[in-house]
Amino acid sequence: MQPGDGRSVHRAGRGAVASLVVTAVPDLARNDTRTTAAPPVDLGAGRGPDWLDRYLSDSLGELVQFRRQLHRHPELAFAERRTTDRIEQALAAAGITGRRLPGGTGFVADLNPDAPGPLIGLRADIDALPLQEASGLPFASEVPGTAHACGHDVHTTVLLGTALALAAAPHPVGRVRLLFQPAEESMDGGAAALVQAGAVDDVDLLFALHCEPRTPVGKVGLKVGPITSTADSIEIRVSGPGGHTSRPHLTADVVNALGLLATNLPLLLTRRLDPRAAAVLVWGQIRAGEAENAIPQSGVLRGTLRVMRRDAWDTAGELITELVGAILEPTGVQYQLSVERGVPPVENDAYTTALLRAGVVSALGADAVTEAEQSTGAEDFADLLEHAPGTLARLGVWDGEGQQSDLHSAAFRADERAIAVGVRTLVHTVLAAAGEPAVLPPAAGRTG
Numbered sequence: 001m002q003p004g005d006g007r008s009v010h011r012a013g014r015g016a017v018a019s020l021v022v023t024a025v026p027d028l029a030r031n032d033t034r035t036t037a038a039p040p041v042d043l044g045a046g047r048g049p050d051w052l053d054r055y056l057s058d059s060l061g062e063l064v065q066f067r068r069q070l071h072r073h074p075e076l077a078f079a080e081r082r083t084t085d086r087i088e089q090a091l092a093a094a095g096i097t098g099r100r101l102p103g104g105t106g107f108v109a110d111l112n113p114d115a116p117g118p119l120i121g122l123r124a125d126i127d128a129l130p131l132q133e134a135s136g137l138p139f140a141s142e143v144p145g146t147a148h149a150c151g152h153d154v155h156t157t158v159l160l161g162t163a164l165a166l167a168a169a170p171h172p173v174g175r176v177r178l179l180f181q182p183a184e185e186s187m188d189g190g191a192a193a194l195v196q197a198g199a200v201d202d203v204d205l206l207f208a209l210h211c212e213p214r215t216p217v218g219k220v221g222l223k224v225g226p227i228t229s230t231a232d233s234i235e236i237r238v239s240g241p242g243g244h245t246s247r248p249h250l251t252a253d254v255v256n257a258l259g260l261l262a263t264n265l266p267l268l269l270t271r272r273l274d275p276r277a278a279a280v281l282v283w284g285q286i287r288a289g290e291a292e293n294a295i296p297q298s299g300v301l302r303g304t305l306r307v308m309r310r311d312a313w314d315t316a317g318e319l320i321t322e323l324v325g326a327i328l329e330p331t332g333v334q335y336q337l338s339v340e341r342g343v344p345p346v347e348n349d350a351y352t353t354a355l356l357r358a359g360v361v362s363a364l365g366a367d368a369v370t371e372a373e374q375s376t377g378a379e380d381f382a383d384l385l386e387h388a389p390g391t392l393a394r395l396g397v398w399d400g401e402g403q404q405s406d407l408h409s410a411a412f413r414a415d416e417r418a419i420a421v422g423v424r425t426l427v428h429t430v431l432a433a434a435g436e437p438a439v440l441p442p443a444a445g446r447t448g
């Protein structure tokens, strides 16, 4: 379909990813004071099992150092080669081997493949964002324009720590697949790469944690049902012959057409989609024209559509096609519409959420559980949930005192006590999912 034919293009696929160049960075000296520090307080210390307490007491400092090194050297979607190297090396040092994804970034490994019980998939995303960090941290990004502002360095470290802790258990605990996923932040997402590589084919249950800067450290937010939303990219290009602003009747006014679209399309969507789906179309770019007295020949309007329910999302693309046509028809402009579908909402399944809840209670106590809200952000963990039931939980990273810095903000900070909280949560979730007796809360005594 050609531009300007007055009809729409409704693309179902994901967009192409621009090629990215990341400068190689030398390994850090282990005693670099920007990344070494006294380990943060382990909020679950002493809650067991003994082998988990021992692992964290011995190794939490090294985990924090690992996280800080990732943080200093963030890598963008599908360019996470150094990050993947570090994951592979750290696992290999504990005798855990696996495979890279065919694209060369991302890593998959199995623990205790012969153990009984379900195959438990644990997923961490490993990529960073294209933005300039302004956190003021001593271990802030050293790669210009690239930052771990979504906490994926924390997720990666938590999954690594979980693997190393499980490897240190005196007997095989759970049949576990470690899924270190590239490119969560890319529209052409890394979850699809995991699926294509067959990494989730035989997985029975899936779990993931995501940093939540509005939740205090020590808390884990849970929710059954949808916990994230969709995010589609919408682009409308309009065109006409152009002309003098004194004679709009002799041409087609593309600026006026863009104005009609910018205000009417979001409004009409609220009347045509179920309000409970909370669909919100917000424009991020509008561009046309050069001179105050010339009607330009072309213009563009770009934005994102977020929908909180899958059924409404499934109908939104066709509805937008209909509405754009209806709005623009009387203007006489030609147009091209592109609706680039993102991921569906992450829908947390009840059983796996109950397992994760049991894991949090066992690891940290009932007070550590908090109810999560549905976010308007999108997460490609949803693509994995097309293949197995699972749950995404919110890992509190707010220190409870300072300013709350949002995800994807240049000032984003994560309280590093969340690393041990995340490791304890995932280890106990594996115990619960594997059907091992959960560790009893301290009031009733605890086991090793």
Ligand SMILES: [Zn+2]
Residues within 6 Å of the ligand: 150, 185, 407, 408
């Ligand atoms: Zn993000």
Ligand SMILES: [Zn+2]
Residues within 6 Å of the ligand: 150, 151, 152, 184, 210
């Ligand atoms: Zn993220």
